[in-house]
Amino acid sequence: MDLFRKENGKLIYHYDAEEVILEPWGENSLRVRGFKTGKLKERNWALLEQEYIETQITMDESGAIIKNGAITAKITRKGKLLFYNSRGELILEEYARNRRDLQDPKCSAIEVEAREFKPIPGGDYHLTVRFETIDQDERIYGMGQYQQPYLNLMGTDLELAHRNSQASVPFALSSLGYGLLWNNPGIGRVVFGKNIKSFEAYSTDILDYWITVGDTPAEIEEAYAKVTGTVPMMPEYGLGFWQCKLRYQTQEELLEIAREYKRRGLPLDLIVIDFFHWPKQGEWKFDPVYWPDPDAMVEELKELSVKLMVSIWPTVDRESENYEEMLEKGYLIRTDRGFRVGLNFQGATIHYDATNPEARDYVWNKVKENYYEKGVQVFWLDEAEPEYTAYDFDNYRYYQGSNLQIGNIYPVEYAKTFYEGMKAQGQENIVNLIRCAWAGSQKYGALVWSGDIASSFESMKNQLAAGLNMGIAGIPWWTTDIGGFHGGDPDDEAFRELFVRWFQWGTFCPVMRLHGDREPRRPQVGTTGGATCCSGAANEVWSYGEKVYEICKDNLELRESLRPYTKGLMKEAHEKGTPVMRPLFYEFPEDKVCWEVEDQYLYGPDYLVAPILETGMRSRKVYFPKGFYWKEIHSGINYQGGSSEVVDSPLEYMPVFFKEEVIV
Numbered sequence: 001m002d003l004f005r006k007e008n009g010k011l012i013y014h015y016d017a018e019e020v021i022l023e024p025w026g027e028n029s030l031r032v033r034g035f036k037t038g039k040l041k042e043r044n045w046a047l048l049e050q051e052y053i054e055t056q057i058t059m060d061e062s063g064a065i066i067k068n069g070a071i072t073a074k075i076t077r078k079g080k081l082l083f084y085n086s087r088g089e090l091i092l093e094e095y096a097r098n099r100r101d102l103q104d105p106k107c108s109a110i111e112v113e114a115r116e117f118k119p120i121p122g123g124d125y126h127l128t129v130r131f132e133t134i135d136q137d138e139r140i141y142g143m144g145q146y147q148q149p150y151l152n153l154m155g156t157d158l159e160l161a162h163r164n165s166q167a168s169v170p171f172a173l174s175s176l177g178y179g180l181l182w183n184n185p186g187i188g189r190v191v192f193g194k195n196i197k198s199f200e201a202y203s204t205d206i207l208d209y210w211i212t213v214g215d216t217p218a219e220i221e222e223a224y225a226k227v228t229g230t231v232p233m234m235p236e237y238g239l240g241f242w243q244c245k246l247r248y249q250t251q252e253e254l255l256e257i258a259r260e261y262k263r264r265g266l267p268l269d270l271i272v273i274d275f276f277h278w279p280k281q282g283e284w285k286f287d288p289v290y291w292p293d294p295d296a297m298v299e300e301l302k303e304l305s306v307k308l309m310v311s312i313w314p315t316v317d318r319e320s321e322n323y324e325e326m327l328e329k330g331y332l333i334r335t336d337r338g339f340r341v342g343l344n345f346q347g348a349t350i351h352y353d354a355t356n357p358e359a360r361d362y363v364w365n366k367v368k369e370n371y372y373e374k375g376v377q378v379f380w381l382d383e384a385e386p387e388y389t390a391y392d393f394d395n396y397r398y399y400q401g402s403n404l405q406i407g408n409i410y411p412v413e414y415a416k417t418f419y420e421g422m423k424a425q426g427q428e429n430i431v432n433l434i435r436c437a438w439a440g441s442q443k444y445g446a447l448v449w450s451g452d453i454a455s456s457f458e459s460m461k462n463q464l465a466a467g468l469n470m471g472i473a474g475i476p477w478w479t480t481d482i483g484g485f486h487g488g489d490p491d492d493e494a495f496r497e498l499f500v501r502w503f504q505w506g507t508f509c510p511v512m513r514l515h516g517d518r519e520p521r522r523p524q525v526g527t528t529g530g531a532t533c534c535s536g537a538a539n540e541v542w543s544y545g546e547k548v549y550e551i552c553k554d555n556l557e558l559r560e561s562l563r564p565y566t567k568g569l570m571k572e573a574h575e576k577g578t579p580v581m582r583p584l585f586y587e588f589p590e591d592k593v594c595w596e597v598e599d600q601y602l603y604g605p606d607y608l609v610a611p612i613l614e615t616g617m618r619s620r621k622v623y624f625p626k627g628f629y630w631k632e633i634h635s636g637i638n639y640q641g642g643s644s645e646v647v648d649s650p651l652e653y654m655p656v657f658f659k660e661e662v663i664v
Contacts, residue, residue, distance in 0.1 A: 003077055004064040011057050011066040013075050018115070020075065024053040025210055026227045028069040031183075032081070034207035036117050036125070045183045046228050046439035047210060071213045076101060080114060083178070085213045091178045092211070095130035095196050115207060124203045127186075131197040138176055139595055140192050141583065142472035144169030144437070145450055149458075151465045151583060151598040153192050160188040160200070162436040165451030169439050169473035170199075171224060175585075175595055179220040181210040181228070181439060217472075217586045218578070224474055225577020229443030231477055234570035235429035237307040237378070238447070238477075238511055239563045240269035241556055244309075245539035246485075246517040247274035249525045251291045257540060258306050266541070266553065267560045270307040272515070275382060276530030281349050282316030282323060284363065285370035287529040298375035309378040309433065310371055314363075314414055315342070315349035322366070326352065331359035346533055354413035364421030372425065379418050380433040412437070415444040437475050442577075447477040447511055455484030455495065455516065460502055461599075461613045467509065468601055471579025478581070479511040483539075489519045490543045497615060497651065499544055500551050504654035505611040507555045507562075508603040510569075510580040514539065551652055569604040580604065588625040591642075597623050607633075608657040612649050622647050622655060630657035 005012050010023040017036045025031035025047065033040065056067040063076040070086035078101035083092040094114035099107055117125040140153040145167040150156060153172070160168045160182070170182035170190065182190065186201030199209070210227065214220040243261065248254040254273060261268040279287045286294050301308050316323055316332060318341075326332050333342065333353050341348045353359045367379070415432045422430045430445035437448045450466050453459045463480045470478045482502045488495045506512045518537035525531050537543075541552035572578040579586065582602045584594035600610045600622065608630055610622045624630045626642040634653045639645055641663055647655045 004059050004075075006057050009052060009055050009057075011055075011064055011073075011075070013064065013079065015079055018079070018117070020079070020081075020115075020207075022066050022073055022075065024050075024055050024066075024068040026050050026212065026223055027053075028071050028214065029210060029212035029223055029227065030066065030068055030071055030073055030083075031210045032073075032207070034115055035205060038205075041206065043206075043208075045185060045208065046181065047183060048227055048229060050227065071211070076104075078104070080104070083211060083213075085177055090134060091174070091176045091213065092180070093132045093134060095132045095198075117207075120203060122203075124205050127184075127188075127201045127204050127207055129199045129207060129209070133193060133195055133197055135176060136194065138174055140175075141173045142169070142171045142179075142469055142474075143190070144473045144475075145448070145466040145470050145478075147453070147459075147462050147466070149461045149465050149598075151468055152595075153469070155192060155194065157191045158189065160186070160190060162438075164435065165453050167436045167438075167448060167470070167475075169437055169441075169470065169475060171439055171473045173217060173220055173472050177213055177215065177220070179212050179214070179224050181224065183208040183210055183439070185438060216589050221472065221474075221578065221586075222576045228440050228474055230575065230577045231442045231570075231573050232445050233429050233574045234477065234567070235431065236567075237269040238431055239566045239570070240512070241267050241559055242270040242272065242309075242511065242513040243268055243540065244272035244274065244513060244515040246515070246536045247276065247533070248272075249290060249522075249531065249535050251286075251293065251297050255297060255300060258301055258304050260540070260542070261306075262304050264542070267556050268304075268306055270309055270378065271301070272309045272380060273311065274380070275311045275313060276346065276533035277310065279529040280317040280320040281313055281347055282320035282326075282352075284312065284366040287531075289526060289529060290531060294371075294374045294376075302375065307378055308376050309380055310376050311380040311382055312367060312418070313382050314351045314354065316352055317347040317349050319347065326359070326362065329358070329362070331356060331362055346530075354417055360413075360417040360420065364417055367418065368421060368425070372422070377422075377427065378431050378433070381414050381418065382435060412441050412444065412446075415441055415446050419444040431477075433479075437470075439474060442475050442477070445477075446475065447479065448475050449478070449513065449515075450480040452485040453481060454486050455488035455498065457498060457501075457613055457615055459484050460498070460505070460611075464505075464599065464601070464611060464613070467581055468579075468583050471510075471581055472583070472586075474577060476573035476577065476579050477510055479509055479513045480506070481515040482506040482513065483516045485516050487519050488516060490537060490539070490545075494615070496544050496548050500548055500651060501612045501654065503541075503552055504555055505609070507559045508581070508607065508609045508656065512559050514541070518543075554653075565604065565606070572604075581609075584608075584623075584625055588627070591626045593623055594625055606659045608659070610647070610649075610655040610657075612654055618649055618651070619646050620649050620655065621645070622657075624657070627663055629660040629663060631660050632657050 013020040020034040058065050065074045072084040074082045081094045096114040097108035097110045097112040116128040173179045182199050184201045186204040188200040188202050191198050212223040333351050342350045432445045433447045435451050437446050467478050483499045518539050522535040542549050569580045588594040623644045624639045624641045628641045630639045633656050
């Protein structure tokens with residue numbers, strides 16, 4: 001039997017128990033799937049269905065080749081995969097070290113497979129896929145959000161799993177001109193090593209990845225967006241300033257904050273009611289003791305031109321009014337063994353099953369009745385520590401705690417709950433603020449924030465890398481807690497400096513949102529319902545002293561002046577998947593220095609942003625991309641592209657430069 005066959009535009013390789021399928025999936029792109037024994041299970045995961053594309057498939061004594069536009073893949077008769085761009089340059093090659101092909105110059109006795117399916121009890125495999133690192137200068141970007149300071153991910157070891165402040169979105173963009181989506185939701189690991197790049201899924205039944213080529217990062221990113229989807233158009237309230245803290249405890253407290261912003265003439269688009277405004281988890285409604293008249297509250301906010309966001313948790317308290325009904329109808333996740341509890345925080349709780357469409361409808365109908373119909377149109381979907389749960393989509397089974405085994409993409413499903421519900425109500429511009437995401441989350445209006453992070457300059461630096469890599473990973477709506485989440489005393493001068501620098505940077509993030517759990521903690525306002533969960537200290541722009549207030553006021557006005565520009569960036573994100581905040585190389589791929597700069601970025605094509613990431617820093621070095629003059633928007637000083645200069649950065653402002661005329 002021949003090793004190769006053509007079938008409906010696909011190239012299929014079969015050897016022993018393994019079958020590998022290569023097929024076109026969008027322009028200049030291929031999807032690669034592999035499995036052992038049995039038949040292919042048709043699951044697209046993050047990928048959208050694509051129209052049929054005619055491809056060129058040829059076979060000879062050395063192997064088979066499939067060509068789709070600018071990308072070509074060759075699979076040898078011994079099963080090794082190699083990928084080439086339109087110029088015939090090798091961009092990716094599987095790492096195999098065996099004696100199956102004695103003519104292979106990399107023939108070796110060490111017996112390491114490029115595609116290793118290691119059987120595990122239960123019928124699945126621990127899958128490892130290995131690629132050669134063919135260029136020591138290769139740079140890798142994307143992969144989601146990790147709490148580390150590196151923009152370039154070459155040399156890193158990343159967990160493919162969701163945790164509070166970690167979001168695995170496994171799309172990698174390479175400086176060699178390709179993009180690769182690891183289209184497998186299994187918990188695992190990726191290593192971008194000096195010798196080998198490897199992807200692992202700890203428990204799966206299939207290999208599945210998508211690869212594309214392009215002449216520029218923008219071409220690659222736009223191809224990726226076409227096969228996974230783009231964000232909706234950001235609504236007007238997403239372009240300005242959002243006020244939040246942990247947490248407003250009563251209706252009157254929240255309204256007084258909104259009134260004060262308006263009394264001071266400060267721009268405010270949205271204010272947030274954070275968690276435990278409910279009587280018990282799993283009762284998706286306002287606690288009537290502390291929030292007695294939501295209709296009147298929403299109406300007053302409407303008169304103030306302020307939108308209201310509420311926090312929605314997926315946890316259901318065993319003592320809540322909905323628990324028994326949801327248990328009876330099968331709307332709650334199950335556990336392998338023991339007491340059915342997924343999280344023990346302010347009550348013993350279990351998550352609703354967001355993969356069950358009926359459970360999604362049930363929760364949405366509760367939210368619709370108690371929030372949406374009262375005028376709340378924006379939801380904060382807190383996954384309640386998402387590392388605690390994973391889901392096996394084949395066996396319809398959840399894993400908990402130390403038993404984590406299978407794909408953890410349930411943040412996508414939670415966002416789908418509210419996206420589907422609001423779409424059914426005729427809403428088009430939908431925003432779901434969530435703490436985790438996976439590839440494809442963006443099409444459900446996912447605005448990802450970077451979780452419960454430390455209040456420190458070190459943490460701030462991590463968020464810069466996280467935000468830029470999330471944009472490359474296909475999640476253009478991203479934000480961070482200005483000032484960090486954990487701690488920080490508004491009366492402490494050291495924290496005030498950090499807060500100022502974070503606020504200045506937040507002005508040039510896709511969404512500008514102030515949030516945090518400040519010290520000292522405030523006393524409880526009551527002993528029932530959600531009031532048993534404490535609140536942090538004040539966290540409004542006037543909470544940090546007059547000097548800080550004036551700096552914040554200037555930046556609020558600056559953000560407001562950027563509204564038309566930001567709206568244009570959101571339109572690009574919606575139409576093409578373009579990141580809002582971009583590494584320098586995205587706009588200037590021909591400028592080699594732009595691939596090396598990790599502490600600057602572009603807010604859209606025209607604003608060069610240089611955040612201040614160290615305490616006491618009052619000047620910093622800035623690189624100006626080639627081809628343009630760059631004007632500092634505060635001082636008015638012009639700088640020539642292609643140069644590096646030390647620029648002033650007094651506490652009053654962060655260096656930001658506008659792209660001026662082209663250098664002739």
